[in-house]
Structure formats: C-alpha cells, structure tokens
Amino acid sequence: MTATSETWSYNFAYLDEQTKRMIRRAILKAIAIPGYQVPFASREMPMPYGWGTGGVQVTASILGPDDVLKVIDQGSDDTTNAVAIRGFFEKTAGVATTTATEEASVIQTRHRIPETPLSETQVLVYQVPIPEPMRYLEPREAETRKMHALQEYGLMHVKLYEDIARHGHIATTYAYPVKVSGRYVMDPSPTPKFDNPKMDNSPALQLFGAGREKRIYAVPPFTQVTSLDFEDHPFAVQTFEEPCALCAAEGVFLDEVVLDDRGGRMFVCSDTNHCEERRAAGHRGRLSGDPTKTEDASQGERP
Amino acid sequence: MYVAVKGGEKAIANAHRLLADKRRGARSVPAMTVEQIVEQLALAVDRVMAEGSLYDKELAALAIKQARGDLIEAIFLVRAFRTTLPRFGHSEPLDTGEMHIRRRISATFKDLPGGQLLGPTFDYTHRLIDFALAAEGETPEPVRSAPRGGAAPRVTDLLNAEGLLEVDEDGDGNVGDLTREPIDFPAGRDVRLQALARGDEGFLLALGYSTQRGYARTHPFAGEIRMGEVEVELFVEELGFAVTLGRLTVTECQMITQFTGSAKVPPQFSRGYGLTFGHSERKSMAMALVDRALRFEEFGEELTAPAQDQEFVLSHSDNVQATGFTEHLKLPHYVDFQAELELIRRMRREIAERAEKAANDADETRAEEAAE
Incomplete structure (x- = not known):
C-alpha cells in the first residue's frame, strides 16, 4: 500500500476497523434475511450524501488488499463520480482497479448491472438513494416497516395497477420493485428495469448500501428475484429498435x-x-x- | 463521429485546481488568515461548530476558508473530519446554571436575580450600513464594569420553586447518539435534541416560525436566553472524580410555553429547550420552539403541523444530508432518463395510433353512410 502524506493517518480503505466490523455485521444480517433493510450507523464520509456514501461504506468494509475494484456509474467507468470513487479507493486502500468486468472481484455500481454475466467470485455493490420501495407511497418509516413485517404489499400492487389504468403500461421504468426469495419487496436501486432479470439467481453476491438513509440490504448468490407484475400485464424489459452504433450489440441497454x-x-x-x-x-x-x-x-x- | 467521453480524471483535477485559484482570488489582495476568521467572522465560526457538531474554532475557521465562505460546505468538512475521531467517553452534563455569563436576558421578568445583561448583541442596532467599517478605522475599546457578582439562577429554576413549570426529569445518563446508532422512530427527546442541535439553522428557523404563525401554536415566551462559558467535565473511573477538560461557549434558550393541566393536576407551564455551541440565539430559540412542538403527544395535543411531526423534522433537518441529496441531481442520470424516454415515446406512439385508427374508422363510417 502506498501512503501519501495526505492520507497517512487514515486506516486501510478509510474507515476504522470498529466501523468496518459494525458494517460487516449489518451485511451478514442482510445476507441472512434477503431483501430486508438492515439499519446501520452510517458514517459521515468525505463525499456528499447521495453521491454513493452507502456503496462506499459497504465497499470499504469488504475490500481486502488483494481485491480488484471496478467502479461504474450509468454503466460507464469514466463518468466523473465513478472516477472520483475509484480514485478514493486507490488513494486510501491502494487496491488494484480495473475497468474489465471479468477481472474485478468487487464492482461498485450506480444505476446499472454490467452486461457481462457475473461469477461466484464477484461481489456487486449498489449505491442506493432511497432503499424503501414504498417510500413514495408512504413517507413514514414507522409505517413502511410495519408493512414489510406484515408482508402488506397491496399498496405497491395498487400503484402498479393505477399505472396500467392511466397509461396502459406500468409506468415504472427504473427502480422497478422486486420480491426477493418470495418474502421482502425490495428496491433494486435506480437501475433500469432492463437489469432486473440479471439480479435473479445471480451467482454473484449483491450488496446494497444507502448511506444517507442508513440501510444495508442484500441478495445472496442464487436467490430468486422476481419483478412484480400481473398475469395479464407480465413484466417485460425495454427493447431497442436498433443495435449499438459502435459495436452493433443487440439485447443490451x-x-x-x-x-x-x-x-x-x-x-x-x-x-x-x-x-x-x-x-x-x-x-x-x-x-x-x-x-x-x-x-x-x-x-x-x-x- | 461520436467520441467516448474519456479523461474524466484530468478534468476533475483541473476543476479542483481552478477552484483553488478562485478560492485565493486576486493575488494582489492579502490572503485571509485563520486567525482573522476566528476573530472577525466569529458567528460564522460558531454556526459551523454548532452544525458540524465539533467545538474547534481554528478547524471551523479553516473549513470556512477552504469552503470559500460556503457555510454548509464548511459544516460538511468539519463533519467528515469529526467522524474519524475516536470516542473516549461522555462528559458530565453541562451545568449552565454555573455559566460564566456574557449575555443573559429574560423576556418574562423585568428584573431577576443575576440581572439582565445585554452583552454583545445586534438587538437595537439600527440596521444602517456602516460605511466607516469600509474605511477600516480603529474600533474603540468596550466599556467595562466590575462583575455584578452573585448567582444568576436559571429562570426556569425560579419558576420551578413555585411549581409553575414542568420539571425536567433526570435521565438515566444513557443518552442516544445518532452519529453512532441509526435513528429509530419514534425517537426519544435526547436524540431529537441532538438532531436539532446539529440541524440546519434556516430549516429550524422556518419551522419554529411556522409554530408562531399558527401551525401548532405553543404560545411561547422567551423565559431566558443566556450565553457564556461553561466547563466540560469528564468523570474518570480511575480517579473516582470528574476533571475539567476545558470551557465551551454555548447559548441556551429556555422557552416557556402554554400550560397544561387537568381537573386533577393543577396547570403548569411547559417548555421547549435549545442549546447550541457558540453564540447563536436565532438557532437556539428556533430549536426551543421546535423541541416544544415535537412534544405534542406528552401534552395531549393534536398532530396538525409539520413542526410536530418528528419523522418529517428529524429526517430533513440535517443540511449535510439535504444538500448532498439535492445536489446529487447533478450526477448523470441518463440511464434512468433513457428508460423514461423509451416508455414515453411508446405511450405517445400508441395514443397516436389509436387516434389514427379512430379517424380511419370514422371516415369509413361516413363513406358507408354516403353510399346508402
């Protein structure tokens, strides 16, 4: 690890070991209860809330010196915030970084899941702005927690139904709600619904960090993730009329x-x-x- | 030819270099020192310490300098530094009754033990721009008088002696810390007060003001506002007694609000409490108003206004959180926007197709009618 005079006083990957232990416990609990939002004592990070502090804390807590890190934002390694977060870990952890999906052991992402299928040796860390899938239907945390506890998800189905009644379609195109392992309804973070099927039975561990909202949740490897829908309005992903203008790829976002x-x-x-x-x-x-x-x-x- | 946007790293580095240049400003003007900020922008320093939750004037002043005077940015810098500091214990509760008073006013009594002491205040200044300040003339020394002496008991203690004011119960000493444990709603008063003490001055000011205008009115009186130095003590297990660590300047506001009572319990005034680092009367008064409004359930009042709703108040009072999430809209969202574009185009196409079909059907019907 290379330490510069600017960063010498900070621990490996910035967070102190006590904090990492606290976050790892939250992660373990999240893995044990797929889709359940585990409260954790989110720290104030040296980057703004809403810019990936949850994902950064999760990544910092699971990162080891041998890990290879990839950071993407909107699917791209070169967007400014991805560059800034990658730079943060290069500076504070000195880990190797990559842009190649298959080379990475930890991938932190905002709003996309890579097109290249992930493997059992990889962890995907999502940055989450609003972890509660029903937040816009019921703003009160005390209420939504009760609804999760009682598996009372009727409100969500009513919302999707009203979309169909008004627009003829479910008008949710990203952050499309999913049910994890047949139990908890979960916000997949604002990934386009195009990516939802990739979450289902993924060999990679998927961790979700919401720093400002102080929640961590997880989808363990090979776990069922089902997008909510109706029999007569089955879930469908976006399709594009033409292939990529640069590489001619089809069936990608x-x-x-x-x-x-x-x-x-x-x-x-x-x-x-x-x-x-x-x-x-x-x-x-x-x-x-x-x-x-x-x-x-x-x-x-x-x- | 589409060129993939590369070189973000270099662009960021250049932007930060430009920022440093703008921060320094014209090189012909002397650079401001941290000491100058501590001495001459003291209230800005106090606000950054209060909302940054860290009492360190030099650090707050440096943060203000680094932030180019953007106080929320400075608060953010202080918070991010604070979070890395180790915790080695909790102080004893501050005894504001023992405060070395520099300012103390009560709006509820004309005079009272310890007296009214105006101290350094903007109150009663005529808000006329003082052009003499621009000329940088010498400022005369303040008028000094011998300390009045004698105790200055808190107004609330005076009222308590008569039983007219609700008594604050002694806690068990275990206070929550929202920087170490996530808030669990409903939150206790300890955590609520902590959140308010760190909360944005502007947000609390607006909420407190809203209670005065009838959104959960509490009929407040400024029982007492006092500002001065208090000692911070830490109980050291090994020694078996508390030792003084240092002194803080704090501003305390005790708001006396509408009484409650019933046929059986004689009426009593209730209260709201505000305490901030440094000299900040606006913030401590607003905090006291909001604290009282948040206690509506204790007094059997109805939930009718935002200032009473603790999920609303506590979830939105932190300006570092608020600014982060508001400003994150600057980050690219084109993937989500693309998903919306695809849907909205499809829906518009479907409506256009339906309209076209309906028009064709109508044409056919007309043609058939004409043929008949």
Whole structure:
C-alpha cells in the first residue's frame, strides 16, 4: 500500500476497523434475511450524501488488499463520480482497479448491472438513494416497516395497477420493485428495469448500501428475484429498435446520444467496457467507421 | 463521429485546481488568515461548530476558508473530519446554571436575580450600513464594569420553586447518539435534541416560525436566553472524580410555553429547550420552539403541523444530508432518463395510433353512410 502524506493517518480503505466490523455485521444480517433493510450507523464520509456514501461504506468494509475494484456509474467507468470513487479507493486502500468486468472481484455500481454475466467470485455493490420501495407511497418509516413485517404489499400492487389504468403500461421504468426469495419487496436501486432479470439467481453476491438513509440490504448468490407484475400485464424489459452504433450489440441497454439539433441521434452501449471489448474483438456498428480511427478516438481526450 | 467521453480524471483535477485559484482570488489582495476568521467572522465560526457538531474554532475557521465562505460546505468538512475521531467517553452534563455569563436576558421578568445583561448583541442596532467599517478605522475599546457578582439562577429554576413549570426529569445518563446508532422512530427527546442541535439553522428557523404563525401554536415566551462559558467535565473511573477538560461557549434558550393541566393536576407551564455551541440565539430559540412542538403527544395535543411531526423534522433537518441529496441531481442520470424516454415515446406512439385508427374508422363510417 502506498501512503501519501495526505492520507497517512487514515486506516486501510478509510474507515476504522470498529466501523468496518459494525458494517460487516449489518451485511451478514442482510445476507441472512434477503431483501430486508438492515439499519446501520452510517458514517459521515468525505463525499456528499447521495453521491454513493452507502456503496462506499459497504465497499470499504469488504475490500481486502488483494481485491480488484471496478467502479461504474450509468454503466460507464469514466463518468466523473465513478472516477472520483475509484480514485478514493486507490488513494486510501491502494487496491488494484480495473475497468474489465471479468477481472474485478468487487464492482461498485450506480444505476446499472454490467452486461457481462457475473461469477461466484464477484461481489456487486449498489449505491442506493432511497432503499424503501414504498417510500413514495408512504413517507413514514414507522409505517413502511410495519408493512414489510406484515408482508402488506397491496399498496405497491395498487400503484402498479393505477399505472396500467392511466397509461396502459406500468409506468415504472427504473427502480422497478422486486420480491426477493418470495418474502421482502425490495428496491433494486435506480437501475433500469432492463437489469432486473440479471439480479435473479445471480451467482454473484449483491450488496446494497444507502448511506444517507442508513440501510444495508442484500441478495445472496442464487436467490430468486422476481419483478412484480400481473398475469395479464407480465413484466417485460425495454427493447431497442436498433443495435449499438459502435459495436452493433443487440439485447443490451443503450444510451441515446444527441448528435445535432435536427433530431439526429445515435444509440450506444451504456456499459462502456462491454462496448470496448466488443469493438476490440472486431465488432463494428453503423457509426464506428474506420476501426483504427475509432480506437484513437476512444483513447483520446475530449478537445 | 461520436467520441467516448474519456479523461474524466484530468478534468476533475483541473476543476479542483481552478477552484483553488478562485478560492485565493486576486493575488494582489492579502490572503485571509485563520486567525482573522476566528476573530472577525466569529458567528460564522460558531454556526459551523454548532452544525458540524465539533467545538474547534481554528478547524471551523479553516473549513470556512477552504469552503470559500460556503457555510454548509464548511459544516460538511468539519463533519467528515469529526467522524474519524475516536470516542473516549461522555462528559458530565453541562451545568449552565454555573455559566460564566456574557449575555443573559429574560423576556418574562423585568428584573431577576443575576440581572439582565445585554452583552454583545445586534438587538437595537439600527440596521444602517456602516460605511466607516469600509474605511477600516480603529474600533474603540468596550466599556467595562466590575462583575455584578452573585448567582444568576436559571429562570426556569425560579419558576420551578413555585411549581409553575414542568420539571425536567433526570435521565438515566444513557443518552442516544445518532452519529453512532441509526435513528429509530419514534425517537426519544435526547436524540431529537441532538438532531436539532446539529440541524440546519434556516430549516429550524422556518419551522419554529411556522409554530408562531399558527401551525401548532405553543404560545411561547422567551423565559431566558443566556450565553457564556461553561466547563466540560469528564468523570474518570480511575480517579473516582470528574476533571475539567476545558470551557465551551454555548447559548441556551429556555422557552416557556402554554400550560397544561387537568381537573386533577393543577396547570403548569411547559417548555421547549435549545442549546447550541457558540453564540447563536436565532438557532437556539428556533430549536426551543421546535423541541416544544415535537412534544405534542406528552401534552395531549393534536398532530396538525409539520413542526410536530418528528419523522418529517428529524429526517430533513440535517443540511449535510439535504444538500448532498439535492445536489446529487447533478450526477448523470441518463440511464434512468433513457428508460423514461423509451416508455414515453411508446405511450405517445400508441395514443397516436389509436387516434389514427379512430379517424380511419370514422371516415369509413361516413363513406358507408354516403353510399346508402
């Protein structure tokens, strides 16, 4: 571990060992009761609440010196907050970092699950803004805790039904509620519902940290995660009409990039690592142009 | 050609370098020292200490300098530092009755033992911009007089002697700490007061004000506001007695509010309590109003207003949490937005298709009618 004069006084991965022990206990309890929100004494981190303090505390508590860390935000390793969090752990823990999904042992994410399937040796740590799936239906914590205890989830189904009555569709497109192991209704964090099926029976351990709201919850490996739906309105993920403009991938989540002010746009992979690996393997999309040029462009900096 | 956005790391480093430059400002102007902030922006320092929950003037002043005068940012810096400090014990309760008083006023009595002492206050100043301050002239020394001497018992203790005021019960000494344990609703008064003491001055001010305007009115009187130095004592097991660790400046407000009672119990005034680090009357008064409003159940009052609702008040009083979550909307959300775009386009397409079909059907019907 390299210690700079700026960070010498902080413990490995910033948090003191007592705090890590407290968080690990919360994590163990969360794993033992899949989908249940475990209160924990969230610390004030040197980054703002709402910017991943829950995920950072979970990651700090499970990280060891041999771990390889990947941090993504919106599926990308290069968004500013992902860069900042990765830098934080490089500085305070000195761990190796990567952008390659398969190389990582711990992946901290905001709003996406990587397209590359995860394995049993990996842990996915989600940053969670509002852990309570029913918060917008019932703002009171004392009430929602009771509803979970009694498995009283009618309110959630009523909300989804009202969506169908008004819009003809369930109008929830991200943070789409799931039921874990047939018991607790859980907020999968604001990932698009496109990613919900990846949570089901995942070989990787999935941990969720909400720092401001002081909650940790988990989905253990190979656990059933079911998206709520109705028999006549079954759950369905988003589909895209065209493949990725850079790597021609289909069946992945795409971001829309506006090209001009005349309605011109392109769709590209939200998972930047997945897209880069496909291009490296020779896949070419509609707008990827000359392969050598594309490589240059993606390596270069924005003018 | 779409160029993937790379180089975030360098952009961040450059932005921070620019921030440092802006913080320093024009190099022709001398840099401000921490001592200057401690001495000349003392109330800003007090607010940062109070809401940062850490009594350290130099650290708070440095945080203000680092934050370019953004007090919530400074509070955040102090909090993030505080959280790394080890805890080695709890102090004995502060005895504000033994305060070395620098200011003490009561709105409920014209005069009282210990007297009224205006001290350093903005009250009764004419709020006229003092252009002489810009000229940086010398400030005359204050008028000093011999200490009045004699005890200055708290107004609440005076009222207590007559039984007119509810008595604060002695706790068992086990106070909660919301920085070590997550709040469990409903929270006890100890944790509520801790949350209010750390809470945002502006938020509490608005809530306290709302109670005065009829949203859970409590008919308050400022029984006493006192500001000065108190000693902090720690009971040391090995020694078997309490030792003094140092002195703090605090502001305490005892709000005397509407009485309660029943056919059997004689009526008594109730109270709300406010205490802050440093000199902050606005905050301690607002805190006392909100503390009283939050106690509505104890007095059999109805829940009618936000200031009484502890989940509402405690969940939103922390400005470091509030600013973090509000400002996190700056972070990219394009994945979620894309999910919404896909749905809204689909729904609009379906409605357009339905409308088109209905129009076609209508055309056909008209054509058939014309043919008949």
